[in-house]
Amino acid sequence: MIIILLEIFTGAAFYILRSRTALLQMNSGINTQARRVVHQYSPNDRHAINRIQEKFSCCGADSYTDWSRSVGWKNHDAVPDSCCLEKGKGCGHDKDKAHKKGCISAIKHFLLKNLVWVGGVCIALGITEVFGVLVGVCLCLDIKRKNYENIN
DSSP, X not given: OHHHHHHHHHHHHHHXXXXXXXXXXXXXXXXXXXXXXXXXXXXXXXXXXXXXXXXXXXXXXXXXXXXXXXXXXXXXXXXXXXXXXXXXXXXXXXXXXXXXXXXHHHHHHHXXXXXXXXXXHHHHHHHHHHHHHHHHHHHHHHHHXXXXXXXX
16 A cells, blocks of 8 residues: 555656756756757767757757857758758758757657656556555455355
C-alpha cells in the first residue's frame, strides 16, 4: 500500500512541479551546450543537429539567426536545409522560409508536454492499484463474514 501511495504522490509531484523541474534542468548546462554545438557545427554533430531541427521543427539554438554567427556554418546568409518549412535542396538560402523558433524552446515544450503524461500515467496507475486493493480487502471481509466452510 505504501508503494501505491508513493506512485500517486510521485505522479502528483511530476504534474505540480513539471515546469519548475524541467525548466531548471534545461536552463543550466543544456542551453550552453546547445548554443556551443550550433556555434561549432562540427562534422561529427551535423547529422544530429539536422535531425533535431527536422524533428522539432526548429532552427538554431535560440533562433534561426544563430547560423549567421556559427563558425562551422560557412554560408552566413543562409540556414541549413533542415531548418526549412518545406524541405528541398538549397531551400535554406531563403531565410524567410525557415523555422523561426530555436530548438531550445522547442525541446523545452516537448519535455514539459510529455512530463504531464508521465505524471498522469503514474496517478492513473496508482488509483487503479488502490481500487484493486480495496476490492481485494472487501472480498476478504465478505468471505470472513459469511464464514464459508472448507469443502473436502
